[in-house]
Amino acid sequence: MKKKIIVSILLIVLSIGIGYQFLDLDIVNKVTAEDLRLKGKTIILDPGHGGMDQGTKGKKQGTIEKDLNLTVAKNIKKELEERTDAKVILTRDTDTSVLPELNQKKELQARADMVKKESADIYVSIHHDAYEDPNVEGITTHYTAFRSDDKKLAKLVQKAIFDQKIDSRDRGVKDSDYLVLRENTVPAILIELGFTSNESDEVRMNSKEFQDKAKKGIADGIIDFLSRK
Incomplete structure (x- = not known):
């Protein structure tokens, strides 16, 4: 009788273990399937x-x-390439301008x-702001109201950044008339990851913890947006 009880208990434990294995595998498969939906997508990352x-x-x-813009953009590129099959292109990958002449x-x-050249699906510009008032701080994601998808993208990315519990003030999303947004033909945003004019922001934005959370949040927002398309 005791042997039967022991065998029964072992079978129950084994069944639960197998069930959890399949559950975990199912979760992994769902995440992988979601990320692989970006296969064939092209993302432009623009280090300002x-x-x-x-x-x-x-x-x-x-x-x-x-320099900080380039570091952050490279981090995001690596994060996206590790998690998706999307093609990720940097407008620059060294300390250079896109054009040889100095004309902003x-x-x-x-x-x-x-x-247009790369037939991209999305454009994300990375910047760090400054202001005359040194007390101004925080992260802002800019979009243009010309395209409704831009605001959707901005909101998803801004939320995803702060879902990482990043140490910064949430300044929200803002309709702005930046040329790189206005002249774009696809959903486009410009992210200001803090103010170099604010001492606390400057210290934060140079820390590995902040940069890791920023890259993860931005990548999450991009994946979320493109997975819905």
């Missing part, structure tokens, strides 16, 4: 500034925006034009 155009400069640590309007237009 570059070359002679350094962007903003931090007062506390002397952070150069163009033409430079920005060239970055927006890469969407």
